Amino acid sequence: MRRLKTSRMLVAGVAATAALVGLGVGPSGQAAEAASQKARPTRHLTSDAPVTVVARGLDSPRNLAWGPDGELLVTEMGATPTACQGTGFATRCYGQTGSVADVSSGTPVRIAKNLPSVFNQEETIGPNGITVGRNGHIYTLQAGSPEQVPAGLPADLTKTLTEQYGSIMDITDGQRKVIANPGTVNWNWTKNNPDLSDTYPASNPYALTTKPGGGFYLVDAGANTLNSVDRKGKTKVLAFVPETPGGSDAVPMCLDVGPDGGVYIGQITGHGNSATAANVYRYSPKTGKLKVWQSGFSAISGCGFGANGDFYVTQFDTTGFLPTGDPVGNVIQINHKDNSRTVLADEKLFAPTGFLAGADGSIYVADKTMMWPACTDAPACTSSTDIQATGDGQIVKIG
Numbered sequence: 001m002r003r004l005k006t007s008r009m010l011v012a013g014v015a016a017t018a019a020l021v022g023l024g025v026g027p028s029g030q031a032a033e034a035a036s037q038k039a040r041p042t043r044h045l046t047s048d049a050p051v052t053v054v055a056r057g058l059d060s061p062r063n064l065a066w067g068p069d070g071e072l073l074v075t076e077m078g079a080t081p082t083a084c085q086g087t088g089f090a091t092r093c094y095g096q097t098g099s100v101a102d103v104s105s106g107t108p109v110r111i112a113k114n115l116p117s118v119f120n121q122e123e124t125i126g127p128n129g130i131t132v133g134r135n136g137h138i139y140t141l142q143a144g145s146p147e148q149v150p151a152g153l154p155a156d157l158t159k160t161l162t163e164q165y166g167s168i169m170d171i172t173d174g175q176r177k178v179i180a181n182p183g184t185v186n187w188n189w190t191k192n193n194p195d196l197s198d199t200y201p202a203s204n205p206y207a208l209t210t211k212p213g214g215g216f217y218l219v220d221a222g223a224n225t226l227n228s229v230d231r232k233g234k235t236k237v238l239a240f241v242p243e244t245p246g247g248s249d250a251v252p253m254c255l256d257v258g259p260d261g262g263v264y265i266g267q268i269t270g271h272g273n274s275a276t277a278a279n280v281y282r283y284s285p286k287t288g289k290l291k292v293w294q295s296g297f298s299a300i301s302g303c304g305f306g307a308n309g310d311f312y313v314t315q316f317d318t319t320g321f322l323p324t325g326d327p328v329g330n331v332i333q334i335n336h337k338d339n340s341r342t343v344l345a346d347e348k349l350f351a352p353t354g355f356l357a358g359a360d361g362s363i364y365v366a367d368k369t370m371m372w373p374a375c376t377d378a379p380a381c382t383s384s385t386d387i388q389a390t391g392d393g394q395i396v397k398i399g
Contacts (some may be wrong), residue, residue, distance in 0.1 A: 023117030041361035044342065045333055049399045051345045053365070054214040055103035058393030061127055061208060061366035063302070064356035068136035071104040072393060074354075074366060075140060077124040078117050083153050093119040093160055094153055094161060098126030100140060100171060116142050116164045123370050129218060137172040141208040141218055145183030148202070168216065168229065170286055180216075180233040180266050186223035189237050195225065196248055197241060207254045217263055219252035224281055226255070226265060226290070233294040244269050244277050252281075254314075254355065256304035261285060264293065266300035267315060273299075280313065294334060300325070302355035302365060309336035312344075314355050314365050327351040331365060331398060344398050352396070362399035368392050371394045 030323035034265040045225035060077035066074045081095025101108035117126030129141030145166035149158060166183015170178055183203045190200035204222030211217050216229040219241075226239045241250035248270025255265045263283040275298040294311075299321040302314030311334040318330060329352040331344040349367050354362040 014331035041359075043308065043361050044310060044335060045306075045344055045361070045363070045399045047344065047346070049344055051348045053109065053367075055106050055395040056393075057108050057391055058101065058103070058395070059097075059099070059286045059352070059364070059391060060124055060394060061101075061369055061393040062127075062397065063129045063354045064134055064364055064366065064395070065138075066356070067102065067138065068132055069304075070355075071102045072364070073111075073130060073132075073138065074101055074103055074108075074261060075099075075127045075130050076101055076108075076110075076393070078115075078125050080119045080124055081276060083157055085121075085150055088122050091119075091121060092150070094157065094198070097124065097155070097242055098142075098162060100127060100130060107384065111138075112140070112174070115171075116161055117143075123390055128204075128206045130210045131210050131216065133210055137170050138323050138353065139208065139216070140169050141205045142169060142183070143166050143204050144222075145187040145203040146186065147187045148203070153327065163381070166231075168205075168208065168218075169376050180229045180235055182218055182220065182227050182229065182235045185235040186220045186225055186227065189225065190223050192243050193240075197243065199249055199357060206252070209255055209257060211320075212257060213259065213323060214277075217255055217257065219255050219265055221251050221253055221268075224250045224252060226252070226263065237316070238288070241265060241267060241281060241290065244273055246273055246277065250271055252375055253301050253308070253353075254303040256355075258282075258305060258311075259309055264311065265290075266297070268299045268301055269321050271322050276316060277320060280311070294339070297332065299327075299329075300327070301353040304357060305334075305354040306357045306363060307361050309393065311336065312355055312363055313358075313369070314352050316351060316353065327370075331355075331363065342349070349396065358397070360399075364395060364397050365395050367396045379388045 061212045062075045065073045076099045078097030081093040084093040096114040099110045100112040115127045125143045127140040130220040141376040146162040149161045166182040167178045173372050182205045187203040206221040208218045214231045216225050224241045225237050229235050241252045250267045253268045265281045269357035276296045279292045280298040282296040283290045299316040301316040313332040315329045317327035329349045330346045333342040351369045352365045352367050353369045
């Protein structure tokens with residue numbers, strides 16, 4: 001997420017690439033876990049669908065995925081790193097406080113710790129995206145790019161950040177294997193296209209999903225791009241998500257592969273946008289064209305297809321971005337038959353992000369992903385206590 005059109009997430013990156021050995025045709029988007037069942041549910045959720053907390057004790061949770069054995073996985077941004085530079089609102093803190101947790105039991109069990117993270121006065125960010133390949137390997141998408149690693153950090157931290165920031169990493173069974181570097185690719189692409197945004201150069205890889213045929217799709221919230229990554233780790237920019245009518249960057253935050261093979265993308269937008277400024281775009285792999293599919297949303301922070309083909313949009317708040325008050329959000333269900341919309345969990349979610357489809361027709365989102373309001377007193381902006389309460393995050397099931 002961004003502050004203004006003239007600012008961006010200042011996070012850091014990755015250098016190495018490697019072959020995507022063993023990555024076959026992974027599940028096609030969030031609905032894959034449900035689509036694999038013999039009998040797919042046909043019901044639509046109703047506005048009074050129950051909202052149940054299924055896991056607590058998380059440190060700024062973000063995106064979710066079903067693990068290779070059906071476990072519920074979530075990325076965590078973690079606590080504020082301690083290697084800080086700058087003063088006031090310009091303070092940036094770097095470290096390795098990110099993690100991935102298995103929350104199947106209701107209590108987080110960290111299966112990957114010490115992942116790259118950075119605090120940028122709005123939030124702590126780090127392992128943003130997560131997906132699982134058909135080979136059962138768990139992959140995370142790290143924020144930033146190595147080009148944003150500042151000088152003056154401890155040598156061992158600098159080495160880790162330049163290797164891992166902006167990368168896709170295989171974290172299966174405790175490993176840290178960098179297999180692609182979309183952060184660097186997008187940073188260089190933005191340098192070569194300065195006319196598209198006055199925030200460039202920038203890069204913040206954010207959401208990740210497996211690609212039919214092997215590899216990945218991802219969106220970059222800093223570069224405002226959709227990327228594909230092939231089996232050998234080669235990253236390609238497929239499309240640029242355009243600025244909003246108000247002139248701020250699109251800031252794409254989520255994506256999913258639809259039953260039709262199209263790639264659907266949701267945007268949170270930059271600062272100063274209304275409660276109807278966010279769109280869902282559809283990218284056609286056949287034509288290479290990106291078009292608005294649905295419009296009129298507020299600050300989309302998660303999206304994807306449910307088990308029965310309905311599309312879901314997680315709204316970080318309902319008043320636009322930034323919110324005019326507390327970020328009280330909800331989820332919008334779009335009926336796949338007639339495009340009618342149903343509001344779910346209205347006024348029951350606080351700064352929700354992410355989306356995951358359940359096999360039984362239910363859905364899951366991360367809740368209480370950060371506290372609010374953001375720090376606005378520049379001299380006092382030296383920690384994230386105004387916006388993030390470590391351990392307060394939770395996962396909510398709707399339906």
